[in-house]
Amino acid sequence: MALREINSKMVEATVLPGQRLFSQRGAMLAYKGEVSFTPNTSGGQGGLMSMIGRRVANEATPLMTVEGSGTVLFGHGGHHVQVIGLTGDTLYVEADRLLAFEGTLEQGTMFMGSQGGVMGMVRGQVTGQGLFTTTLKGHGSVAVMAHGGVLEIPITPQRPVHVDPQAYVAHHGDVRNKLSTALGWRDMVGRGSGEAFQLELSGSGAVYVQASEEKL
Numbered sequence: 001m002a003l004r005e006i007n008s009k010m011v012e013a014t015v016l017p018g019q020r021l022f023s024q025r026g027a028m029l030a031y032k033g034e035v036s037f038t039p040n041t042s043g044g045q046g047g048l049m050s051m052i053g054r055r056v057a058n059e060a061t062p063l064m065t066v067e068g069s070g071t072v073l074f075g076h077g078g079h080h081v082q083v084i085g086l087t088g089d090t091l092y093v094e095a096d097r098l099l100a101f102e103g104t105l106e107q108g109t110m111f112m113g114s115q116g117g118v119m120g121m122v123r124g125q126v127t128g129q130g131l132f133t134t135t136l137k138g139h140g141s142v143a144v145m146a147h148g149g150v151l152e153i154p155i156t157p158q159r160p161v162h163v164d165p166q167a168y169v170a171h172h173g174d175v176r177n178k179l180s181t182a183l184g185w186r187d188m189v190g191r192g193s194g195e196a197f198q199l200e201l202s203g204s205g206a207v208y209v210q211a212s213e214e215k216l
Contacts, residue, residue: 002102003083003141010075011083011143013066013100020103021066023074027099033070040065061095065103074100079145079216082152082208086172089205090137093144093170096216102140110135144170148211160202166213173205 002021006012013021015035028037040063066072075081076099084091092110101107109132136142144150146169155161155175162180171177180200201207 003100003143005081005083006073008080008149009078010073011081011100013072013074015066015068015070015072017069019067021072021100022063022103023066023072023100024076024098025062025064027074027076028066029073029075031070031072033068035066035068035070035072038065038067039063061098063098066100074143076145077216079147080149080210081143081145082150082169084142084144084170084172084208086136086138086140086142088139089172089174090135091142091170091172092133092135093142095134097144097146097169098134099143099145101136101142104140105136105138105142108135108137109133144208145216146208146210146212147214147216150208150210152206152208155201155203155205155207157202157204160200161207162198162200163207163209164213165197165199166215167209167211168199169208169210171201171205171207173203175201175203175205175207177201 002014002016002019003011010029013023015021015033022040025039079099081099086105150169153161153163155171155173165179178200180198
């Protein structure tokens with residue numbers, strides 16, 4: 001795996017000749033070896049049409065291409081980082097949470113309504129994440145950012161997981177997600193628990209939850 005955690009706020013990447021990494025612009029902290037950093041005008045993987053799709057979906061975050069031979073330390077804004085390894089499945093994550101990822105992964109976008117229907121779209125509005133999310137598919141590693149640390153929670157067919165939409169960071173696997181509500185009369189009169197909306201994830205995979213309800 002090219003990316004590995006050094007501590008809770010930094011990751012180290014191994015850069016090999018002929019292989020590329022992508023990272024947020026300005027996220028390099030230090031490096032050793034012969035390594036170059038080039039602004040990525042296409043915003044990552046997938047070519048021109050994929051780039052246009054990400055910009056239309058507002059999922060195009062400024063990236064740079066990292067190439068050469070050496071090791072690089074990445075971090076950004078003092079945010080906590082988590083490295084996620086993918087073995088052929090798809091990671092769903094907001095573009096602004098991506099710190100770095102391997103060039104072996106195929107980048108794309110997904111319409112929120114395709115997972116969870118209308119409630120999927122409502123979820124995008126409730127969380128302020130919009131109607132699209134970024135996908136990374138294939139074999140490789142991804143470093144994502146979060147507030148206050150990240151916990152990985154397994155999702156099994158018998159055990160759906162309910163997550164506060166504001167604490168949700170990312171998920172992967174064969175997972176369906178939808179927004180569920182528990183609005184009652186107490187919520188209507190302002191005496192509810194404050195947990196009226198939850199994100200329900202079911203299937204097989206894992207969800208990553210941060211220790212905060214604050215967006216990046």
